[in-house]
Amino acid sequence: RKEVEQDPGPFNVPEGATVAFNCTYSNSASQSFFWYRQDCRKEPKLLMSVYSSGNEDGRFTAQLNRASQYISLLIRDSKLSDSATYLCVVNSYGQNFVFGPGTRLSVLP
Amino acid sequence: EAGVAQSPRYKIIEKRQSVAFWCNPISGHATLYWYQQILGQGPKLLIQFQNNGVVDDSQLPKDRFSAERLKGVDSTLKIQPAKLEDSAVYLCASSLIRDQPQHFGDGTRLSIL
Numbered sequence: 001r002k003e004v005e006q007d008p009g010p011f012n013v014p015e016g017a018t019v020a021f022n023c024t025y026s027n028s029a030s031q032s033f034f035w036y037r038q039d040c041r042k043e044p045k046l047l048m049s050v051y052s053s054g055n056e057d058g059r060f061t062a063q064l065n066r067a068s069q070y071i072s073l074l075i076r077d078s079k080l081s082d083s084a085t086y087l088c089v090v091n092s093y094g095q096n097f098v099f100g101p102g103t104r105l106s107v108l109p
Numbered sequence: 110e111a112g113v114a115q116s117p118r119y120k121i122i123e124k125r126q127s128v129a130f131w132c133n134p135i136s137g138h139a140t141l142y143w144y145q146q147i148l149g150q151g152p153k154l155l156i157q158f159q160n161n162g163v164v165d166d167s168q169l170p171k172d173r174f175s176a177e178r179l180k181g182v183d184s185t186l187k188i189q190p191a192k193l194e195d196s197a198v199y200l201c202a203s204s205l206i207r208d209q210p211q212h213f214g215d216g217t218r219l220s221i222l
Binding site: 034043044046049087102 | 142144149150151152153154157165200208210211212213214215216218
């Protein structure tokens with residue numbers, strides 16, 4: 001089993017739709033979690049950290065379920081500019097960040 | 110605040126040749142990472158430095174890859190000799206301390222012919 005797995009995608013959604021991505025991780029000792037966004041032929045950029053209590057940033061909501069070892073990212077009211085690959089990242093303190101393979105999102109007009 | 114600087118942006122070489130990449134992290138960032146990202150995959154860590162010391166190089170193919178960060182600031186990653194499967198984007202990232210979110214450079218796109 002891979003350390004970090006994500007929905008394979010791609011997701012093709014119309015503008016204004018709500019879309020959710022899931023990510024599972026195998027290391028139960030994992031402590032910190034992040035979502036990164038990567039545009040085509042660009043570098044990954046931090047979208048948001050994921051906290052145990054869940055957190056929201058505008059149209060983006062991240063949730064963490066430690067018992068089931070998964071995190072999720074919800075995007076409401078999708079915009080064309082949300083089209084990108086979304087990378088799930090998991091870290092255990094003192095160890096390394098592990099990136100998932102990414103889920104590609106295309107928001108269609 | 111200046112971001113992570115990498116050069117070159119693109120490199121095309123033939124197999125068995127050598128290549129080197131350079132990275133200058135964000136000022137004050139103690140931790141520096143080199144990642145390899147193959148098309149369609151997430152970044153894979155090659156090596157992590159804390160100041161000028163190596164923290165983790167377990168996934169670095171040491172028979173052909175080497176990296177250094179002699180003064181604890183900028184870093185170079187070298188491949189010698191290159192293989193076809195080394196075609197990828199090589200990303201450098203830095204963070205203030207370990208376990209903090211990383212900031213990435215633009216990457217170097219390497220093509221091996």
